[in-house]
Structure formats: C-alpha cells, structure tokens
Amino acid sequence: MEGTHIMPETITPAVPPTPPVxxxxxxxxxxxxxxxxxxxEDPSVVIHWAHTSxxxxxxxxxxxxxxxxxxxxxxxxxxxxxxxxxxxxxRIVAAGGAALGFGLAPVHDTVPRALVAACERYGxxxxxxxxxxxxxxxxxxxxxxxxxxRLAELRRVTEAQQSLASAAARPDPVPSVLRQxxxxxxxxxxxxxxxxxxxxxxxxxxGPGVREALTDLAGVVRPTGAGTTPTSATDTLxxxxxxxxxxxxxxxxxxxxxxxxxxxxxxxxxSVASVLLSLLTGEHHSGAGAARSSAFVRLLLGARPxxxxxxxxxxxxxxxxxxxxxxxxxxxxxxxxxxxLGSPLVDLARDVVRV
Numbered sequence: 001m002e003g004t005h006i007m008p009e010t011i012t013p014a015v016p017p018t019p020p021v022x023x024x025x026x027x028x029x030x031x032x033x034x035x036x037x038x039x040x041e042d043p044s045v046v047i048h049w050a051h052t053s054x055x056x057x058x059x060x061x062x063x064x065x066x067x068x069x070x071x072x073x074x075x076x077x078x079x080x081x082x083x084x085x086x087x088x089x090x091r092i093v094a095a096g097g098a099a100l101g102f103g104l105a106p107v108h109d110t111v112p113r114a115l116v117a118a119c120e121r122y123g124x125x126x127x128x129x130x131x132x133x134x135x136x137x138x139x140x141x142x143x144x145x146x147x148x149x150r151l152a153e154l155r156r157v158t159e160a161q162q163s164l165a166s167a168a169a170r171p172d173p174v175p176s177v178l179r180q181x182x183x184x185x186x187x188x189x190x191x192x193x194x195x196x197x198x199x200x201x202x203x204x205x206x207g208p209g210v211r212e213a214l215t216d217l218a219g220v221v222r223p224t225g226a227g228t229t230p231t232s233a234t235d236t237l238x239x240x241x242x243x244x245x246x247x248x249x250x251x252x253x254x255x256x257x258x259x260x261x262x263x264x265x266x267x268x269x270x271s272v273a274s275v276l277l278s279l280l281t282g283e284h285h286s287g288a289g290a291a292r293s294s295a296f297v298r299l300l301l302g303a304r305p306x307x308x309x310x311x312x313x314x315x316x317x318x319x320x321x322x323x324x325x326x327x328x329x330x331x332x333x334x335x336x337x338x339x340x341l342g343s344p345l346v347d348l349a350r351d352v353v354r355v
Contacts, residue, residue: 019149019264020046020065021142023099023125029141032133034101038116039125047098050139056084057091064096067127067142069135071103075112085118092124099125103135153265160184160269168276177280178202181273185266187259191277192218194252199330206240206258213237214244218254221246232271243270248278322353 023045027034048065054073055061062068079085092100100119102111111128119126129138163184167176174191181189182203188210190201196219206214213235220233221244235242241262247253255274259266334348347354 018048018146019153020048021145021149022046023067025145026067026138026141027127032138032141033130034133034138035128035130037111037126037128038119039099040123042125045098045125047142050101050135050142052135052139056088058088058097059091059095062092062095062097064098066097067099067101067138068092068097069101069103069129069138071106072108072112075108080112080114085112085114086121089115089118089122089124093122097124099127101127101129101135101138103129103131103133105131149264156184156263157265157268160265161272164269164273164276168280173280174277175200175202177273177276181257181270184269185257185259185263186261187257188214189273190214190218190256190258191281192222192254192256194222196222199253207238210237210240210242210258214242214256214258217242217244218256220244222252222254243267245270245274247274247281251281253277253281319354323351324353 022043023036024043026032026047027036046065047067049063049067050069051062051066052069053061054070056074058068076084089100102108102115104110111126116126118124129135160180163180164177167173167180170176178189178191178200179202186204188201188203188206190211191199192215193199196215198215217233217235221230223229223246229246232243232245234244239260241259243257243266245255245257247255255270255277257266257270330348334346334353
C-alpha cells in the first residue's frame with residue numbers, strides 16, 4: 001500500500017523573458033534522441049531553461065520551469081531501498097522543475113527503476129538521455145527552440161498590428177477591429193459600453209457560462225469613480241482564458257476577449273486592439289477642441305452667446321448630417337464617425353448622427 005506523499009508548497013517559476021519551449025518539441029528533435037520513460041505525457045508541459053546539477057538536493061539551485069539534467073553522480077549505492085528517490089523527486093517538483101533528464105553512461109547504464117517509480121508518483125516527466133547526446137547539446141537545443149518561438153511570436157504580433165490598423169481605417173472600424181482581433185486570437189472579442197451592456201462582438205460563440213464570466217470580468221476594470229481600478233484583468237473558466245481591457249478613453253468602454261488557449265503575444269495583440277478602440281470610441285480634444293468645450297461649459301453656466309463666441313473661432317462650422325443605410329446608429333458608430341472626422345462634438349439622435 002502506497003503512502004500519502006506530502007510535498008512542500010511549490011514555488012512560482014521565475015521565468016525568463018523568452019517564450020517557453022514545449023517539452024514535446026524537445027522530444028521531437030531527432031538529433032537528441034530523447035525518450036520519455038515516466039511521468040505524464042502532457043502537451044502543456046513547457047521548458048523555460050535547461051540546468052545541469054549533481055546535487056542530492058537541487059531545490060536551492062532551481063528557479064522553476066527547468067529541465068534538470070543529471071548523470072546520477074549524486075546517487076548512493078543503497079538509494080533504491082530507501083526514500084532517496086522520493087525525496088529527490090519531491091524536491092524537484094517543489095522547486096517548480098518541469099522535467100528531469102537522466103543521462104546514461106558513464107555512471108549508470110540504465111535509469112534506476114526506483115527513480116522511474118518516483119517520477120510516476122510525483123507526476124514529473126522523466127527523460128532518458130542517450131550516451132551520444134551531451135547535456136550541452138540539450139541546453140543548446142532548448143535555446144534554439146526558444147529563439148525560433150520568439151521570432152515566430154514577433155512575426156505574429158507584427159502581422160496582427162498591421163491587420164488591426166487596416167481594420168481601424170475601414171468604414172466600419174469598430175466591428176472590423178473586433179473581427180480582426182477575434183480572428184488573430186482564434187476566439188471571441190466583445191466591446192462593452194459604459195453601462196456594461198454588450199455593444200458589439202465578433203468571433204466564435206464561447207461555451208456555456210463564458211459570456212457571463214467575461215461580462216463580470218469587464219466590470220472589474222470599468223471605472224466606477226470610487227477609487228482606482230485596474231486597466232486589465234485576466235481569469236479562466238474551465239479551459240477558456242478570459243481577459244478584459246479598460247479602454248483609455250475614460251468613457252467606461254471595455255474590451256473583453258475569450259480564447260480557448262493563451263499563446264505568446266496574445267496580450268500584446270489585444271493591447272494594440274484596445275488602443276485602437278480607445279481612439280475609435282473616445283473623444284479627442286485638440287487645443288481648439290478644448291476651447292470649444294470651454295464655450296459650451298460657459299453656456300451651460302449661464303453666459304451670454306456673445307461672451308463665448310470668441311472661443312469658437314472666426315471660421316465657419318461644418319456640420320455633417322449622417323443617416324446609416326443598414327441599421328439605426330448606436331453610440332459606437334456615432335463615436336467612430338466623430339473620430340474619423342476629427343471632432344468630439346457628436347449628437348446621436350434616433351436615426352441620424354450629427355457631427
């Protein structure tokens with residue numbers, strides 16, 4: 001009968017500023033000939049770096065996320081009959097180690113069976129490193145894969161930025177940006193109004209409860225006037241990743257994103273979209289715009305028209321009277337039209353927009 005294993009609290013990996021490498025990608029390298037012989041075959045396991053250590057207790061020397069490489073020099077002769085391997089593996093897991101690589105030859109011809117059993121018990125992936133594969137070669141492969149992943153991430157973000165900018169220049173900028181964002185993240189993008197209602201959305205329909213959870217998360221970042229609120233927030237519901245971004249216009253608009261997985265670069269892409277949506281939904285005040293706002297405030301406070309007229313300038317005013325063809329205008333469409341024409345002075349009537 002196996003006893004219950006109580007492990008110390010695991011640490012959070014201090015990951016480097018580079019994309020992690022899936023363990024499966026490392027195992028797929030034919031030049032390394034690595035073989036997983038114990039532990040879960042989980043595609044979500046990632047490696048943040050490779051580290052070699054022959055310490056019996058590697059815990060103090062690990063940051064978390066490592067593929068720890070050892071030739072078993074530290075293993076005593078009677079290790080198989082005691083708790084040595086359980087203690088060793090539990091310390092790696094407690095330190096946040098991602099996987100253990102055991103090198104064959106010259107110390108051990110095979111991987112100790114007690115080590116295999118301990119890795120199975122603690123859920124630590126165990127890799128067999130063949131004699132012809134050096135530890136430095138494994139570490140080099142990890143960094144090569146990281147560099148490839150980083151390049152792919154930068155290319156993906158750049159392409160997404162270009163497509164989002166193009167979408168913002170379309171006649172229907174807000175829906176276009178949402179559609180492009182949902183396409184780039186393979187999920188759903190939602191724009192919420194200041195009152196929390198869903199104004200526009202694009203992308204695949206999320207699973208049960210996701211829409212409600214995303215709406216709740218949007219409320220976390222929406223300004224309330226009662227203290228500071230975060231500009232962004234994340235959460236998960238089952239396997240769905242949720243994110244909410246307060247738009248910088250200060251009007252209370254929020255961008256919500258729901259995706260089935262979270263890829264490197266997703267946050268950067270969503271942040272670009274939130275900046276564009278902030279410009280499309282917010283008021284833009286130039287120096288002249290500030291003077292015009294001042295004029296309106298003075299009128300509201302009882303000033304006579306002739307007193308505020310100098311603030312409005314000497315030129316003629318152009319008023320655009322727009323009537324949508326397909327559907328009644330909404331606040332987003334009106335604000336987007338005002339932004340496109342460079343004016344914060346927007347009047348939304350029942351079926352027309354005046355700028």
